[in-house]
Amino acid sequence: MSPTPQLRDPAVPEILDRGRMEITGRLVDASNATLFGTVALDGVELRCVYKPVRGERPLWDFPDGTLAGREVGAYLVSEVSGLHVVPPTVLRAEAPFGPGMVQAWVSSGDESALTEPSSDGFDGELDEETIRLAAETLVExxxxxxxxxxxxxxxxxxxxxxxxxxxxHADHPRLRAMALFDVVVNNADRKGGHVIVAGDGGVYGVDHGLTLHADPKLRTVLWGWIGDDIGEEHTAQLKELRARLAGDFADVLGEHVTRREIAALRSRIDHLLAEPRFPGPEGYGPAIPWPAF
Structure with missing residues (x-):
């Protein structure tokens, strides 16, 4: 096998989408089916997380079968805005258990135990604590x-x-970018365990199936900057995202969410640009997800 590419390598999404996939483990404590595995293409192998659409648990406030697409939509917003807080993520049509979200695995710890297959080709059951301990935390x-x-x-x-x-939580610039990203995508599930400090020093968020809803849903543990100015760099990123939403990017995002949800995304960005400060809870529901980790 060739050396594993860096997370930001442009080849990573193609490997996730077209690579030969092998399932090696699963997270049993997750609300929705969450599988671990590898994808290999042209001699390059990546570790990945795979969430098949058929394994999504029905929710009263999010349409059935849309969580995988929302994960991809969140990644696209992260990339187009330049915030870069979501690992490469694709919606894969052909996979072992049907269409689903495939995302590059990120961890700061020793991952060898996470994908070592057993004699029957399946790596048993991994719990939330195992995954949490594989990464340094910025939320305590x-x-x-x-x-x-x-x-x-x-x-x-x-x-x-x-x-x-x-x-x-830490007063970390990359975590600050993630907090802004959560406001933009209306993240209803930013738990402490969804924040990972990767081995390359980057800070990434995972589990974005509950995002991009048209109604206010923001629930997060990253409330530490309420009232702070978002700053010139983030303002420029929001302007770029807003401009792209006025063009072809709206059609690309429209493959994963509805027109109403895209309109709500534009409205959230416009509000942030008009009042460039980190908002507080809006009072429409719990401000922090439960459990918080």
Whole structure:
């Protein structure tokens, strides 16, 4: 096999879309079917996450069978805006369990155990804790007197024993970009475990099936910058995204979400450009997803 390409290599989406796929494991604690595997093309092999459409659990507020497409739509918005906070993601028509989302696997830890096949070709069952420990975290739940210097508080609460705890996250520029991305795509499920510091130093978000809804749905653990100016760089990125939505990109995105949802996306961007500050919760529902990790 040739050396694994860097995550940002333009060849990665093609490998994910056309490569020979082998399933090596699954995440049993996930709400929807989440499989791990490899894709290989022209001597290059990548590790990947595969979520078949047939494994999506029906939801009352998102149309059935649309979560895989929303994951791809979120990736496209991340790329076109220049925020680059989502790993390469494609909607693959041909895969072992039918059409579904295929995404490049990212982790900062030792991944060897995650894709080592057993004698029957399947790598058993992986739990959420195994995956979480494979990555350094930028979001923590800690005691009030142990908050890391410079970290931003989000929520004060009490744990199951009644002791005080604080939900905090790092004041990290890439995490800040992710928080803005979540506002733009109306992410209803930004858990702490969905934030990964990759081995290349990048910070990526995963699990974007609950995005791009037309109604306000923002639920996130990244509330630490409420009221802060989004800054010139992010303002320029929003302007670029808005301009592209006025052209052919709207048609590309329209393959995954509805016209109404694209119109709502434009409206969210326009609001951010008119008032370029990180918003707070709008009061339409819970501000933080549960569980938070």
């Amino acid at each position: 739940l800690c005691e009030p007197d142990t908050v890391p210097d410079g970290w931003l508080p989000v929520l004060r609460a009490r744990d199951g024993a009644g002791d005080p705890v604080v939900l905090v």
